[in-house]
Amino acid sequence: MHRKAFLAALAAAACCLVTAAHAQSFPSRPVTLVSPFPAGSGSDLTARAVTPGLAEVLGQPVVVENRPGAGGAIGAQYVAKAKPDGYTLFLASLSFSVLPSLMELNFDPAKDFEAVILMGQQGMAFVVPTSLPVNSMAELAALAKSQPGKLNYASAGSGSIGHLAGELFKNERSLNIVHVPFKGTPEALTAIMMGEVQMGLIAMPAAEAQIKAGKVKALAVTGTKRYAGLPEVPTLAESGLPSLSDSVWYVVLAPAGTPKDVIDKLNAAFRQAIAKPATVERMEGPAKTAPSVSTPQEATAYVRAQIVKWNGVAAQAGLKPQANK
Missing domain, CATH: 3.40.190.150 (Bordetella uptake gene, domain 1)
Structure with missing residues (x-):
């Protein structure tokens, strides 16, 4: 029994030495x-x-x-x-x-x-066309409720985060809004800029320049704090939608x-x-x-x-x- 215990301990020690040696040599x-x-x-x-x-x-x-x-x-x-x-x-x-x-x-x-x-x-920004008469997520929800089935939201494709975020917004505010999937973020953003679609959650690398150029309006941004590049835009959590703040x-x-x-x-x-x-x-x-x-x-x-x-x-x-x- 003592011999078996000794051999088991020896094997365990050897394994530890191999693992330690691998970690010390990593990366080679x-x-x-x-x-x-x-x-x-x-x-x-x-x-x-x-x-x-x-x-x-x-x-x-x-x-x-x-x-x-x-x-x-x-x-x-x-x-x-x-x-x-x-x-x-x-x-x-x-x-x-x-x-x-x-x-x-x-x-x-x-x-x-x-x-x-x-x-x-x-970060991502929830954006709408500049022509849409809303300036907050609350105003957007009120407009959507007053026109059931008339407002659309864009995404970069079915199952994308933009799609699921739209579903969350729809469910949390009991809205009847319609999903319009596009081939990617550029196409979705262009449709919002043109007013063909009324809203969408767009990644900041694509959205920021268009927001600053006045081609779309940002109603809110994701994150736990306001985005430094757009300090005047509230977070989705500040807008009463913390579930959308990821x-x-x-x-x-x-x-x-x-x-x-x-x-x-x-x-x-x-x-x-x-x-x-x-x-x-x-x-x-x-x-x-x-x-x-x-x-x-x-x-x-x-x-x-x-x-x-x-x-x-x-x-x-x-x-x-x-x-x-």
Whole structure:
């Protein structure tokens, strides 16, 4: 019995030594951060804002690899099936939390990943045409109630966050408004600018310039505080709609089974990278993303809560998973 106990203890110690040695040697080659959306997207811009500083901290190149398609599912599946060694990471965003409600997946968003860090949040603006005679969310709701079925809301596609946010607004204020899906954010924003559609929740990288140019009106913004670029615009929470206040978040994920020591090392490296003034400038500039940091545990809890919330909204909207072709 003593011999068996000794051998078991020896094996456990050897395992710990291997894990520690792996963490100490990590990284010994380039790290890849997969963005599941095309070049120039908010995800891509945010990834490229952080990776130069991350490479400096890790002492290895960090490559942004775009794997767009299927609302982000293609990139997510690629990373979920990757070797869990810390060298292949995924930049999940708010759209990641609604994937289970949209399509049949070959991975589990809640179980097939280890969260590394919640590294930033990108605001959105609820906008209307300049010709619409409203200046607040309350006035918009009153107008919609007075004209049931006459007002439309735009989104970047069925099942997008803009779609689900419209459903939340509709349900919370008992409105009869009609969803009009477009091929993407630019098309949805153009339709609002032209007055073809009466409202929509648009990501800040696309919306801010048009708001400042006076081509659309911003009634409210997402986030826990007002957006610095539009300080006169209230938050959705201030407007009485806290359930709509979620910004586009960015969480770095690794494949499930990645050693804890590697996750912790990556978390520390991202924290150092995000603290660099040059990183902050890039994130807040073109990406319009407010930097943030978290522990892996906080990021895990946040993502899981978002999955529960948005899939509940999708179910209420009658969306059902479709085959991922």
